[in-house]
Amino acid sequence: MSAASVQLPNWITYGLMPILNLTLAFVISGLLIWLIGESPINALVLLLRGALGNGEGVGFTLFYATSFIFTGLSVAVAFHAGLFNIGSEGQAYLGGLGCALVALALDQYVPWYVTAPFAVVGSAIFGAAWALIPAWLQAKRGSHIVITTIMFNFIGAALMVYLLVNVLIVPRMMAPETRIFLDGGRLPRLDWLMAMFGLRLGPAPFNVSFLIALVMCFLVWLLIWRSKLGYEMRTLGASPSAAVYAGVRYVRTVVVSMLISGGLAGMMALNPVLGSAARLQVEFVGGAGFVGIAVSLMGRNHPFGILLASLLFGILYQGGNALSFDMPGISHEMVLVIQGLVILFAGALEYMFRPALVRIYQNLARR
Amino acid sequence: MNQDPAIELVGIDKKFGTVHANKDINLTVAKGTIHGIVGENGAGKSTLMSIIYGFYHADRGEIRVNGKPVTVRDSQAAIEAGIGMVHQHFMLVENFTVLENVMLGAEGGALLAKGIASARAELKRLEDEYGLVIDPDAMIEQLPVGLQQRVEILKAMYRGAEILILDEPTGVLTPAEADHLFRILKVLRDQGKTVILITHKLREIMAITDTVSVMRRGEMVATLRTAETTVEELAELMVGRRVLLRVQKGEASPGDIVLSVRNLSVRDNRGVTMVDNVSFDVRAGEIVGIAGVAGNGQSELLEAIAGIRKPTSGEIVLDGKTVDQTDPAGLREMGLAHIPEDRHHMGLVLKFEEYENSVLGYHRSPAYSKGPLLDLEAIRKDATEKIEKYDIRPPNPRLKTANFSGGNQQKIVVAREIERDPKMLIIGQPTRGVDIGAIEFIHRRIIEMRDAGKAILLVSVELDEIRSLSDRILVMFAGHVVGEKTRDADEQTLGLMMAGIAA
Numbered sequence: 001m002s003a004a005s006v007q008l009p010n011w012i013t014y015g016l017m018p019i020l021n022l023t024l025a026f027v028i029s030g031l032l033i034w035l036i037g038e039s040p041i042n043a044l045v046l047l048l049r050g051a052l053g054n055g056e057g058v059g060f061t062l063f064y065a066t067s068f069i070f071t072g073l074s075v076a077v078a079f080h081a082g083l084f085n086i087g088s089e090g091q092a093y094l095g096g097l098g099c100a101l102v103a104l105a106l107d108q109y110v111p112w113y114v115t116a117p118f119a120v121v122g123s124a125i126f127g128a129a130w131a132l133i134p135a136w137l138q139a140k141r142g143s144h145i146v147i148t149t150i151m152f153n154f155i156g157a158a159l160m161v162y163l164l165v166n167v168l169i170v171p172r173m174m175a176p177e178t179r180i181f182l183d184g185g186r187l188p189r190l191d192w193l194m195a196m197f198g199l200r201l202g203p204a205p206f207n208v209s210f211l212i213a214l215v216m217c218f219l220v221w222l223l224i225w226r227s228k229l230g231y232e233m234r235t236l237g238a239s240p241s242a243a244v245y246a247g248v249r250y251v252r253t254v255v256v257s258m259l260i261s262g263g264l265a266g267m268m269a270l271n272p273v274l275g276s277a278a279r280l281q282v283e284f285v286g287g288a289g290f291v292g293i294a295v296s297l298m299g300r301n302h303p304f305g306i307l308l309a310s311l312l313f314g315i316l317y318q319g320g321n322a323l324s325f326d327m328p329g330i331s332h333e334m335v336l337v338i339q340g341l342v343i344l345f346a347g348a349l350e351y352m353f354r355p356a357l358v359r360i361y362q363n364l365a366r367r
Numbered sequence: 368m369n370q371d372p373a374i375e376l377v378g379i380d381k382k383f384g385t386v387h388a389n390k391d392i393n394l395t396v397a398k399g400t401i402h403g404i405v406g407e408n409g410a411g412k413s414t415l416m417s418i419i420y421g422f423y424h425a426d427r428g429e430i431r432v433n434g435k436p437v438t439v440r441d442s443q444a445a446i447e448a449g450i451g452m453v454h455q456h457f458m459l460v461e462n463f464t465v466l467e468n469v470m471l472g473a474e475g476g477a478l479l480a481k482g483i484a485s486a487r488a489e490l491k492r493l494e495d496e497y498g499l500v501i502d503p504d505a506m507i508e509q510l511p512v513g514l515q516q517r518v519e520i521l522k523a524m525y526r527g528a529e530i531l532i533l534d535e536p537t538g539v540l541t542p543a544e545a546d547h548l549f550r551i552l553k554v555l556r557d558q559g560k561t562v563i564l565i566t567h568k569l570r571e572i573m574a575i576t577d578t579v580s581v582m583r584r585g586e587m588v589a590t591l592r593t594a595e596t597t598v599e600e601l602a603e604l605m606v607g608r609r610v611l612l613r614v615q616k617g618e619a620s621p622g623d624i625v626l627s628v629r630n631l632s633v634r635d636n637r638g639v640t641m642v643d644n645v646s647f648d649v650r651a652g653e654i655v656g657i658a659g660v661a662g663n664g665q666s667e668l669l670e671a672i673a674g675i676r677k678p679t680s681g682e683i684v685l686d687g688k689t690v691d692q693t694d695p696a697g698l699r700e701m702g703l704a705h706i707p708e709d710r711h712h713m714g715l716v717l718k719f720e721e722y723e724n725s726v727l728g729y730h731r732s733p734a735y736s737k738g739p740l741l742d743l744e745a746i747r748k749d750a751t752e753k754i755e756k757y758d759i760r761p762p763n764p765r766l767k768t769a770n771f772s773g774g775n776q777q778k779i780v781v782a783r784e785i786e787r788d789p790k791m792l793i794i795g796q797p798t799r800g801v802d803i804g805a806i807e808f809i810h811r812r813i814i815e816m817r818d819a820g821k822a823i824l825l826v827s828v829e830l831d832e833i834r835s836l837s838d839r840i841l842v843m844f845a846g847h848v849v850g851e852k853t854r855d856a857d858e859q860t861l862g863l864m865m866a867g868i869a870a
């Protein structure tokens with residue numbers, strides 16, 4: 001019954017608090033920018049213009065956001081079952097192998113919309129498979145999922161490099177990557193969707209994966225809040241002892257939750273591999289798995305929150321790129337620092353303002 | 368008796384959304400007295416105490432300590448004003464010693480050594496002065512609940528509490544531990560401290576308090592001198608009608624054996640054998656009570672029968688079938704319902720909304736699902752019916768379970784398990800924290816279940832409860848069933864058996 005358990009209205013928890021956190025992150029970033037002698041206001045304007053100023057910017061923003069939605073959902077699903085899956089990064093990497101194999105096998109014979117369902121399933125299966133062993137170790141032996149999933153990120157990275165360098169590489173080529181997929185193995189871009197808003201996509205790789213991500217948001221919502229399995233996952237996550245009492249089977253629930261989580265992470269690969277590069281490359285995940293943790297935290301593990309948080313991080317990524325391009329004083333590293341600050345305040349320190357808000361709220365409520 | 372007020376509440380008002388938990392409360396507690404507060408579940412007792420202790424803020428009203436108005440912004444401020452609180456759920460660090468727990472947050476200085484020495488001396492003084500005897504170097508997790516509670520009291524006294532609030536302190540205590548607690552409280556009072564005691568056990572109120580207040584639906588309806596009132600009067604003031612303190616029941620007509628426990632042995636988490644070669648039967652249409660001092664294996668026995676704890680040997684036969692001892696869900700399907708001893712630990716997920724808890728364990732049943740999805744409409748309708756039938760307050764299935772008062776949380780569990788209409792019902796502490804009106808109701812439901820031919824196994828540390836409900840009484844001591852008595856057995860005989868003295 002300390003401040004932590006005082007109930008605040010939803011608009012404070014889900015509206016005001018994230019906004020305050022974000023504002024603080026931006027204020028500190030602004031201070032840093034000011035310290036290195038650039039104008040914070042200018043930087044903010046450039047960032048926003050880069051991310052939202054034209055069709056191409058918006059396209060890139062949405063492209064990045066798509067990846068974050070998948071990894072954010074992945075982290076959230078595991079989290080509801082009380083599991084902290086740090087392995088979305090590695091699961092997404094392996095997911096890339098799954099969808100690339102599908103694309104390589106089918107792209108010569110069928111159109112994209114036939115390949116797509118198989119690619120979704122392929123990426124999910126590979127991502128899930130990469131989560132299976134940590135899940136099993138957690139369920140059966142109590143090996144902590146945080147440790148095992150981190151280790152599996154490294155193992156996954158090594159495995160993928162090995163496969164790309166030795167197996168999947170196109171003979172006599174230098175780059176460790178597969179051949180380029182034909183149209184039948186690509187996810188088309190969403191020019192039409194942008195056109196509906198009067199925007200021109202330009203070269204931005206905003207593609208069909210975004211729609212798949214939206215469908216996944218809905219399915220995850222259905223799973224967590226409307227299904228029996230989701231109910232059992234939430235029971236396990238909120239009270240392991242009550243879960244035993246209720247007859248929730250621990251091993252099964254842990255493994256299934258992690259498979260779903262890994263599968264969602266795996267699907268993230270659709271976006272860069274089939275939607276953008278049209279080939280499998282090393283390190284295509286690029287940290288999206290870790291951003292998923294921040295996105296999930298910030299989105300309060302709810303699909304709708306995750307959607308919003310993903311858009312925010314999409315803006316930061318795309319805007320940050322534009323910023324380091326347009327403002328010579330601001331290096332790529334500086335942009336990383338800003339992104340880091342947002343993650344820090346919106347993710348790790350998300351409850352920093354809570355005690356103060358509780359106090360202010362209670363004082364106001366007295367009136 | 369000193370008549371100066373230690374604490375005065377003037378016009379305290381508190382709302383949680385639409386729930387008016389405290390309505391314009393006025394209360395004066397004189398210095399050097401023990402003041403009891405009674406009231407139905409959800410009457411607002413805990414809320415009022417939380418306001419005094421700074422957990423909640425009153426919407427309106429004033430708190431005066433020793434005649435001076437104070438603003439209790441948080442529990443730190445409460446401590447500074449000389450107010451201490453012993454929570455129903457202890458807030459101790461399990462793997463710290465008594466001394467470390469007492470010092471925690473009041474270490475004094477950057478280096479521990481000096482603080483430790485003075486804390487040790489202070490503990491010694493408290494021990495001498497108030498009879499708060501305890502080994503300062505004992506590890507909390509190794510202490511029985513009664514002593515853990517004493518540590519909570521010591522913590523408050525160590526911080527200089529002049530006013531001590533105890534919210535349902537005896538719910539988890541054995542009768543002997545409760546007696547000891549009361550002796551301590553009397554010493555505290557005689558030394559000039561003020562004690563505020565919340566309890567549902569009117570006997571305790573009569574035994575130890577000087578004055579008593581009754582709350583009903585957020586209002587303070589009466590403040591009386593204990594010597595001038597009776598249990599019956601208090602009960603009526605609380606509930607607003609006459610209450611049967613002991614439910615009437617007819618003779619049992621036992622039928623076939625429903626549950627048969629054969630040579631069962633069970634170990635606890637530490638690997639200690641808690642149930643040792645126990646055998647008994649429960650027949651349809653009878654209530655078998657298991658009496659015993661807490662910690663003599665009753666909890667483990669219940670858990671083993673419910674499929675939560677795997678026995679080391681022996682078997683359990685339900686309805687003629689040997690059961691799989693690791694499958695609570697399967698057992699439920701076979702018609703076993705289980706009201707667990709500890710609602711916070713097992714019976715409820717506090718984060719869930721009420722309706723979600725109203726199907727915990729039964730969520731896979733066809734009545735509540737549509738394919739892989741939950742049938743929320745059916746669940747909520749069902750929850751609303753149970754809320755009405757069991758008078759769960761506030762009647763809102765969408766409220767977070769943690770925001771129900773303790774007794775109402777218990778009703779959520781009882782309603783869920785009884786309304787499944789099981790063949791076999793196993794019950795642990797069915798009325799812990801429940802008000803007398805609700806006890807009457809729950810007892811009545813249990814007897815109706817019996818009369819409808821259900822087999823019932825009841826574990827309770829309340830000897831009164833065992834005696835008024837059971838048709839047969841088994842006494843457990845140190846993991847063994849040391850004897851069986853009929854329900855006419857007198858309290859003394861049972862007490863001796865529970866202590867392992869006579870068989």
Ligand SMILES: Nc1ncnc2c1ncn2[C@@H]1O[C@H](COP(=O)(O)OP(=O)(O)OP(=O)(O)O)[C@@H](O)[C@H]1O
Pocket residue numbers: 006007383384386388406407408409410411412413414415760761770771772773774775800802
């Ligand atoms: N944080 C909260 N949010 C919403 N409602 C609350 C909250 N805390 C308490 N309530 C409501 O306020 C009322 C009073 O609750 P309180 O816990 O004070 O009752 P109580 O008298 O201590 O009951 P019990 O004997 O069952 O412990 C109840 O209806 C309860 O549901």
Ligand SMILES: [Mg+2]
Pocket residue numbers: 412413414534772773
């Ligand atoms: Mg209470």
